[in-house]
Amino acid sequence: MDPTTKINIPESPRERVVIVGGGFGGLQLARKLSKTDYQVVLIDRNNYHQFQPLFYQVAMAGLEPSSIVFPFRKLFQGKKNVYIRVTEVTEVDTTTKTLQTPLGHCNYDHLIVATGADTNFFGNENIEKHAIPMKSVAEALYLRNNILDDYEDALTTPGYDPRQELVDIVIVGGGPTGVELAGSLAEMKKHVLPKDYPELNIEEEVDIYLIQSGGELLKGFSAESSAKALKYLTDMGVTVLLGSRVTDFDGKTVFLKDGRSIPTQKVIWAAGIKGMPIKGLPESACTYGNRLEVDRFHRVKDTKDIYAIGDVCYMEEPDWQKGHPQVAQVAMQMGKNLAKNLHGRLRKKDPTPFTYNDKGSMATVGRARAVVDIPSPNFSFGGLFAWLLWLLVHLFAILGTRNKVFVFLNWVANYINYNQSLRLIIKPKIK
Amino acid sequence: MDPTTKINIPESPRERVVIVGGGFGGLQLARKLSKTDYQVVLIDRNNYHQFQPLFYQVAMAGLEPSSIVFPFRKLFQGKKNVYIRVTEVTEVDTTTKTLQTPLGHCNYDHLIVATGADTNFFGNENIEKHAIPMKSVAEALYLRNNILDDYEDALTTPGYDPRQELVDIVIVGGGPTGVELAGSLAEMKKHVLPKDYPELNIEEEVDIYLIQSGGELLKGFSAESSAKALKYLTDMGVTVLLGSRVTDFDGKTVFLKDGRSIPTQKVIWAAGIKGMPIKGLPESACTYGNRLEVDRFHRVKDTKDIYAIGDVCYMEEPDWQKGHPQVAQVAMQMGKNLAKNLHGRLRKKDPTPFTYNDKGSMATVGRARAVVDIPSPNFSFGGLFAWLLWLLVHLFAILGTRNKVFVFLNWVANYINYNQSLRLIIKPKIK
Incomplete structure (x- = not known):
């Protein structure tokens, strides 16, 4: 495509925030900013948000993909300041403040890199x-x-x-x-x-x-x-x-x-995973695990008006001197904090530095077998109660009432007979 | 693959019935025969049965594929005389009574062609x-x-x-x-x-x-x-x-x-559609719409121990002098009748000629807009009641309790807000 083609988003008197990636962090940010006076452009390679913690149940034929993903357009129905583009950002030009995509170029006033992390094969x-x-x-x-x-x-x-x-x-x-x-x-x-x-x-x-x-x-x-x-x-x-x-x-x-x-x-x-920063960002900003170094206001090192949140960024704070764990909780809290700061900017408020509120970790191994760690008070437990808590927390975190209902029913059906009817080898025909 | 490789189904003293195609006709037949003294081999290119009347709702993002298909292996759990092979039959040798597939060859005592029909582009x-x-x-x-x-x-x-x-x-x-x-x-x-x-x-x-x-x-x-x-x-x-x-x-x-x-x-x-008979069957058996001509006992013309049912066959009976409509009802009734005849054969009973019991036709256009024709007494109606009847009939026809529940819930959600969250462009990654 001609690099001068525009991505067809109307110019507006509002400042334009472009969010690249609609994962936990990017989506949180987009939802908060959709209520502000910014023009918001959300770019993702898919037309849906993915609930990563349950991927393994899709792989095991315990859930359908549609139960754990949610279309962006449905989320932002009625939000006239939000523009969604299903494409990939191939490069950023930080001097002209322009992104390149296969659909044409897109300028930004504020760029948020929320591209997440991809599998790390460590070069093999x-x-x-x-x-x-x-x-x-x-x-x-x-x-x-x-x-x-x-x-x-x-x-x-x-x-x-x-x-x-x-x-x-x-x-x-x-x-x-x-x-x-x-x-x-x-x-x-x-x-x-x-x-x-x-x-x-x-x-x-x-x-x-x-x-x-x-x-x-x-x-x-x-x-x-x-x-x-x-x-x-x-x-x-x-x-x-x-x-x-x-x-x-x-x-x-x-x-x-x-x-x-x-x-x-x-x-x-x-x-292992590695960050997926956008081509064109300064090399000096790239640090451990291919992540972008940011300060506590999410600003990417050696750049202007560019922020990074979630798995793609590396931020140190006094309690997290080696950076935060690359998990959904961190990304969502960062999205929320950055939204607050960007919103405050329009009203000349000082930004708040990010502080991670660790709510704990949990993992499930099987029926009635899960582990939960709670940081304060320092406390761990496992077994049936941990498993039920895991189910409950994940059920509430999934977007959309329909998805919650369908995941819940699948879990109940699976609990009763261990025997899903989703073991289907369905591949959309390719012409 | 070496054409002498066998498809790895144990030889048995039971006579082997090979059913090619697990659509409405083939599946009905396989389920009935699974309770008899035959060894049943079901060959289908997919590992699931498809409920064709609701394909259009999958295409319109109203239902998920998994809600209207059902895995064969789950249907036949516990049936030790049923063998399922996910493959295609490329050719039949009627003299040696052998089928060729990419997985190897497979001999049969009785062959049932239930391959259905494919789209007819009329040569364009x-x-x-x-x-x-x-x-x-x-x-x-x-x-x-x-x-x-x-x-x-x-x-x-x-x-x-x-x-x-x-x-x-x-x-x-x-x-x-x-x-x-x-x-x-x-x-x-x-x-x-x-x-x-x-x-x-x-x-x-x-x-x-x-x-x-x-x-x-x-x-x-x-x-x-x-x-x-x-x-x-x-x-x-x-x-x-x-x-x-x-x-x-x-x-x-x-x-x-x-x-x-x-x-x-x-x-x-x-x-339009056209029958998909198997290569190697006599040309003389092929008739209108690329279908196999069968007598009222489902026997394919000019063959021995080969039967055809459903959309791929053409049968005339006094009330249906131009053959039956190519619909699920006909295929299912044929599967049932042929199962009865094959079962009777083991007990030296005379076979019953097939008679189609037309229960009527229905089609839906939209919310509260459907049409129903009932043949005896000759009677048509439309509107809300026809639509509700259409929903009910299709809901009951779908295989599996989970599928019924999920389709029903999707319909209710869709009725309330016209606004499914299934508009997802999900393509399994291809390596």
Whole structure:
């Protein structure tokens, strides 16, 4: 496209705030600013907001993608100062204050980088080529289709070794995503697969591995919670390899640092993330984990009128000298604080520095098996009550009444019979 | 794959019935035979049964695909004599009684062709290349993504003529699918699009065309119902062109026989279907509409131990001298009758000739606008009561309690606010 084409947003006397990325941070900011006197442009590559904490349930055929995503246009119906563009920002020119996108260019008065983080393969091209990431609902759906396809193929694969490649699953990364995936795969192995595939010897043949480079699961959680998660997974039949590291994966065999190897075609990569800043920002602003260094007012280092929030930014505050955890809570609180400051700017108010209010962490492993850490008062617990709390918190966090109702009903149906009817290999036809 | 590879189904002393296609007819047959002493092999290209009457609601973002399809493996859990293979039959050898599939070959004692019908483009390659068919849930999802993508593109298309190509929609074929699509597009135009795309002038710019070659809509319905459907659509703002015919479509303009043309990139083709018999069956068995000629015991002409049911077969009976309509009711009743006959065969009973019990026809155009024809006593009605009956009949016909609940809730949500949150462009990532 001609780089002089405009993205077709009407010029207005209002100052224009362009938000790139409609994740937890960007969406929070856009919603707050939609009530102010700014013109708001929200750019996202999808036409929907994604609720990342439940991706793993989509991958496990426990929920439909539509239950955990929400279309931006519906969210902003009636907000005349909000413009949504479904595209990607390819570059920013900070001197002319212009963004380039495949739909044309777009100027800004204030730019907010809320592009989040993508999977980090740490430079291993083989792993990047063959492993399955879990950072979008499209990738979760790909994983679901992949698992189901492979079990179908296993039925007509008479040899034991080639069949192992199809039925075994390796998860790399012992954070919440890896732990939650391993737990739900273990439940699927026990309750669903034997009924769906009576021709296979599921109990004997299917192995689930969780590989974690550190010495404990759920890094950043309390020691009690880490130990509890490990016990839950081991009880459920998952082979957890701590202090282990994947060195290579050729699509058929996973190679570990200690020389061992596991035959499998399916490696789920949840071992790390890296920030996704926009091309054209100063290199001096880029810091640990490919994140943008910001001050406590979210201003990106060495830039003007450019802010970053959420997983893509790195901010230090007295209580968080190595930056904040890259989680939804931080992104949402940052979006809220930046909205307040930008709104205040129009009324000549001084901005407020960001302070993270840590409400705690939780992860679920399986039915009645979850862990919860609460920071103040310092307190951890697990089991049935933690699991119910996890369900409740996530249910309330999902956008939209319809989505809440549908997720709740799916959970109830799943609780009653462990036996969803969502194990469908649906791929939209491509012309 | 080596054509001598076997599809890995254990040999058994039971006679093997292979059913190709798990649509309304094939599924009915497989469910009945699962309770008999046959070994049943069900081959389908998908791992799920599709509820075709509601495809149009998936395309219009009113329902999720998962609500109207049901996985075969869940349906046949616990049936040890049923084997499911997700693949396609490429050829049959009637002398050796063997099927070829990409997974290997499969022998049969009795073969049932239940492959259904596919879209008929009547040999026009341009139309086949550019128009969108609606014969699978994958195609319905493609249509949904296509419509939403085009409205996003229209936002950044400043020229009036190129924008018309994106926002106008032409539906070809005035049967139930075409009528139902046109009606729900008209409702979307009125209630959803102006809220989602306030930047576009929806009322003035969006045109919906329904093109029907014959002189009336809903051919095969009563004259009252046809007239009523036409009135409903016209009242809702659809431009219905009767006695008109599409001669060509180059992806940007539709050309009609009378010399007129309509600028649009989106043509939905619901103008005809053709049977999909299996390669290797005798040519002499192939008749009108590419269907297989069968006698009243479902036996395919000039073959042995081969049967056909549903849309792919052509059967004459005294009351239906030009064959049956290609609808779900016929297929299901045929599946049931053939199951009874095959079961009776094991107990040396004489087979029963098929007699179609016509329970009537119905089509819905929009909210409180539907038509119902009941054949005996000859009786037609429309309006609110017909619409409620349509909803009820379809709700009960959908497989699975979860699906019924979810479809019902979606309908209620949609009734209350016309405003689904399913307008999502989700495409599983392809590696």
